Amino acid sequence: MILTDTHTHQYYEKDAEKLKELMQRCLDNKVERLFLPNVDSESISLIQNLVKEYPENCFAMLGLHPCDVKVNYREELDTISAAIASTKIYAIGEIGIDLYWDTTTLEFQKKAFYEQIGWAKDLDLPIVIHCREAFDEVYEILLAEKDEKLRGIFHCFSGTIEQAKKIVDLGFYLGIGGVVTYKKSGLDKVVEEISLNNIVLETDTPYLTPVPYRGKPNESSYLIYVAQKIADIKQISIEEVAAITTENSKIIFNT
Template identity: 40%
Template sequence: MSTFIDSHAHIYADAFREDQAEALAQAEAEGVTKIYMPNIDHTSIDVMLETEARHPQLCLPMMGLHPTSVQKDFEKELYLVEEWLNKRKFAAVGECGIDLYWDKTFLPQQQEALRVQVALAKKHQLPIVLHTRDSFEEAHAIVAEAQDGTLKGVFHCFTGTVAQAEKVKELGFLMGIGGVATFKNGGLDKLLPHLLLDDLVLETDCPYLAPVPFRGKRNQPAYLPFVASRVAELLQKSVAEVAEVTTRNATQLFKLA
């Protein structure tokens, strides 16, 4: 049986309040061996760390500030992120980045918050996990400016163009591929054949973006094999090879022993 790493999952979210243990057991039964949990803001830290405490071998936390939580008082949120990064080990700095889908009001603040978190990733020698919804060029510019060869990370939920994928590769970053790959009009059917497995990690972004045939329902890590199957189909590889290479990529990115 193939094993997988879910590189981006909000398994601590309210959507799993009633059955988190069952969802995690289902994930393990489907071969998911590690689940990386991106932070959102101060409201998600406790429940995320409680999830880690209950499942320390399976659920590994990141620390960061999500761009949709960046508002006028974002400095206070970033102080908390920095405090936690100084206090203990995390798998990555994230989820951070820029989001121009919902609201463009705080773009300057989002840009500053991303610069700060990129600097924190370099300081703590951690990978950075980037959210770039409708904002690839803006986020890429900040990361590219800071790249000195030491910065690693992943453009999570990547749905960009072939040219943007080349920019990600030039940075030495990976692309996170999730349920959108299975969507009829998701666009990844045109992109993925141009990519290499060496440049990809798998993710669910649960509870969001459930793959076909579960689209519209709550997503969960147990559905990761459906993403792997679609990636395998589009790249003309076996599911076993997709699992092996993306697991290796995630392991190296997050520096698992």
């Protein structure tokens, strides 16, 4: 059994010994593939270092997180673009729109999102989308950009069944994480309705920790609890969940 965490910021752990322990717990829990989304120019080197340390297990993605799209976003994009030229990456991400924390930067966020979608198309790479309180805005842009090259993951999906179906119809996968283990999230109902062929697993470490560790920092080894919850919902084995979702990740990231 091989589990794939398609979205983890495990590189945030800067203590070398603790990071080594985190990675060992991943391998112990069969979480053998970790995809690392970038957030800003400062996190590039953290990702590169973890990939260098675990080349068989960690895979880089680069992009500018919408919460880090500020007035100087142009400089950030230039720095990230330069890093892409010298880094093996598997997606542009995480990118998108976040209107939960700040609505005043919406126009900047849209411009950055459009530009980075362009990068992905030019490089024939998927995109990994961050969307918070902004489904309509993100969906409008995806419709405008829809073509044979537009593909990727709708990270940390926690919306409605109707929204899920719209995303799947665009050819995107739903990134399902710890929220599915929360009793009142309603995400279990969405997972019931959506084929496992349209789902990938993620943790968003160190955020959104699944039950039974909710309230504590998340880590990629906890992906096993997400996988087990989905297995329970689908009434199949965790091995089947792992096999299908890992295969989905291979299709998306071409690795």
